[in-house]
Amino acid sequence: MDKYAERLSGFMRAVGCMNDAANRVSDYFVIKLEESDSMLTSLAMYHSSITDKFPSAYWHPQLKACSQKIFMETVALWFFEHEDMQLLPSSLKQNLLANFTDALNEMTGNAEFFTLITSPPVWYGSLHEEFVIEAQYGRYLVHFSIY
Template identity: 75%
Template sequence: MDKYVERLTGFMRALGCMNDAANRMSDYFLVKLEETDSILTSLAIYHSSITDEFPAAYWHPELKACSREMFMDTVKSRFFEQQDMQRLPRPLKQKLLANFQDDLTEMTGTALLYTLITSPPVWYGSLRDEFVIDSQYGRYLIHFSCHD
């Protein structure tokens, strides 16, 4: 696994655990997508790896351009979803977000961000937000979800 992907996934999974509750589990991760001729082809390979029962086209992926601010607003809301996380001191929350953003920028450089909208043919977590990052260093999928 890519050292950046490993480090950021560990960071995200730790924050996801901190947002778990008695009746809810959080799932936050980062995946480096296969290098192909298009983002949709890279996503098709990823979606095919989840289940072999349904073709990748059954996910109906749609990409919408996304600003870094919109992306970071979602990251912030996901990292501090639960009441205990919301109570963290503001400087600590800012430091966590800044570290995440710095590591992501180091990994991707200047990148295009997209919101990924799908209609999965299988259970894939409820209340999810997914983003695709397209950079000179590769393509990445960032996944945030929770489930009961």
């Protein structure tokens, strides 16, 4: 596994555990996508790894450019979604986001951010949101979901 993706995934999983409630579980992670000639091809390889019952085209992936600011606003929403997390002191929330941003910037450098919109042909969580980051060190998928 990519050391940057592993570091961020560990961070995200810890925050995700703090958001778990009795009736659902959070799943947050980052993976490095396979290198290919295009982001859609890299995504097709990832989607094919999830299930071999449906061709990757059945995910109907669409990429929409977004800013790092929009990405980080979404990260904050997922990190502090549970009411207990919302009660954390503002300084602690800011520190968590700052540490995540530092690790993200180390992983991505000067990067482009994209919102990934899909229609999964298989169960993929009750609610999910994903991003693809095109960075100097590779392509990364950032995944948030609850189930």
